Amino acid sequence: MKKANTKTRTPRGTADQILDTAQQLVQTRGFNAFSYADISANLGITKASLHYHFATKASLGTSLIERYDAAMTGMLSTIAGKVRNSREKLQDYVAIYRSVLANRRLCLCGMLAAEYTTLPKAMQKALDSYFQHNEAWLAEVLAAGRTKGELSYDGDPVDAAQYLVGALEGAMLIARSQGGQARFDAATRRLLAEFGA
Amino acid sequence: MKKANTKTRTPRGTADQILDTAQQLVQTRGFNAFSYADISANLGITKASLHYHFATKASLGTSLIERYDAAMTGMLSTIAGKVRNSREKLQDYVAIYRSVLANRRLCLCGMLAAEYTTLPKAMQKALDSYFQHNEAWLAEVLAAGRTKGELSYDGDPVDAAQYLVGALEGAMLIARSQGGQARFDAATRRLLAEFGA
DNA sequence: GTCTATAACGAGATAGAC
DNA sequence: GTCTATCTCGTTATAGAC
Numbered sequence A, B: 001m002k003k004a005n006t007k008t009r010t011p012r013g014t015a016d017q018i019l020d021t022a023q024q025l026v027q028t029r030g031f032n033a034f035s036y037a038d039i040s041a042n043l044g045i046t047k048a049s050l051h052y053h054f055a056t057k058a059s060l061g062t063s064l065i066e067r068y069d070a071a072m073t074g075m076l077s078t079i080a081g082k083v084r085n086s087r088e089k090l091q092d093y094v095a096i097y098r099s100v101l102a103n104r105r106l107c108l109c110g111m112l113a114a115e116y117t118t119l120p121k122a123m124q125k126a127l128d129s130y131f132q133h134n135e136a137w138l139a140e141v142l143a144a145g146r147t148k149g150e151l152s153y154d155g156d157p158v159d160a161a162q163y164l165v166g167a168l169e170g171a172m173l174i175a176r177s178q179g180g181q182a183r184f185d186a187a188t189r190r191l192l193a194e195f196g197a
Numbered sequence C: 001g002t003c004t005a006t007a008a009c010g011a012g013a014t015a016g017a018c
Numbered sequence D: 001g002t003c004t005a006t007c008t009c010g011t012t013a014t015a016g017a018c
Helices: A014-029 A036-043 A047-053 A057-081 A086-102 A108-114 A121-147 A157-177 A180-194 B014-029 B036-043 B047-053 B057-081 B086-102 B108-114 B121-147 B157-177 B180-194
Strands: none
Touching: A014 A036, A014 A047, A014 A057, A014 A108, A036 A047, A057 A086, A057 A108, A057 A121, A086 A121, A086 A157, A086 A180, A108 A121, A108 A157, A108 B108, A108 B157, A121 A157, A121 B157, A157 A180, A157 B108, A157 B121, A157 B157, A157 B180, A180 B157, B014 B036, B014 B047, B014 B057, B014 B108, B036 B047, B057 B086, B057 B108, B057 B121, B086 B121, B086 B157, B086 B180, B108 B121, B108 B157, B121 B157, B157 B180
16 A cells, blocks of 8 residues: 555655645735745745645645645544533534634634635635534534533524634634733633533 | 814825725735735825825834724714613624625724734734724723623623624624625624623 | 746835926 | 836746756
8 A cells, every 4th residue: 555544643745744834824824924935944845846736826725725624524523423412512612723722823714714805716615615514513513402401592503603603713813912812711711601511 | 274173074185095995905805915006006096106105014004003993982982972871882883893894894903913923013013902992992881881780791891892802803704705794693693692782 | 756947927115207 | 296117026836957
């Protein structure tokens, strides 16, 4: 076999390293505020080589979102698979965002949502999918949680899920520059309490 | 007199027109995704002339935030001056954000918060002030409202105000590309209900 | 798959005439 | 206060050698 699906730490390929660096840059500076030169400097590889792996910045950006979406889907599956109660699932979901902010980053897709009107169509589509997946998972957790009496809130679970995502993204966005982790934690305590978590 | 402080519609000066155009561009595209050429095209004035009014993009950006902050302060004074109950004050506050989104824009300072790490220091300072002013006004409304029994919520009014600002900015941010005005309205209904408004 | 070299363009900014 | 003209730099992207 050429590539084993092991869980051991395999040396990341160049494309992955490029994506890692680009992701960090987008999460801290935004898609319109980083360049191939930045990645080149961080990785010690020339700009021309970057174009071998990702011909255009648009294709790099699209791969970035798709990988992020897939990683999130994986984490949500893991959370769901632990089959604990819905309260904990919600807490774990919030914890994902918390750990992103702890690295002084924003959610990749929250950042890109701010730049939405300037993004290539392919990136916009990928972004739409990301939020779709996230909110569908959350709505399901909220619906099941209320049925089981583990969570409590009013109205439509889909509305509630959308509210949650927006509030979480906003809390990260503002907390990064105003108040930091403490502010984010205070906000999410309030948010979770609202759902009986 | 050279300039009367009248409330009649006086023809806006060139600097004001530049700020108007720049503000619209930042609110839709972001500070890093617009150029002097864009303003030039929109206003029919050369880039060189723009530099006469705002020598650097950083100075233009700083003026933008300061003007936005002042306008917001004015609106908050007006709301406060109408001396109705705190519920209505909170609703009016939310309505300000709503009208911004209705023009397919984000809050200027929410957008800039996403780009925070790439902004000149002067712009960062001005942004900090904007949020400080906003949250101080909100915290005061929340504190008084609870005392008078017009609002109800748990914990520190300052925490609550910060939570509110984050949730509102996030609701706008995501709603612009995912769900639009309807999604924003659903989110703010939930948010207001949380405070007994 | 990575490199050197360069093209093609747009950015922020300045000099100096009117 | 607005213009023309220009400068310098950074950007995405490509050609072609190794």
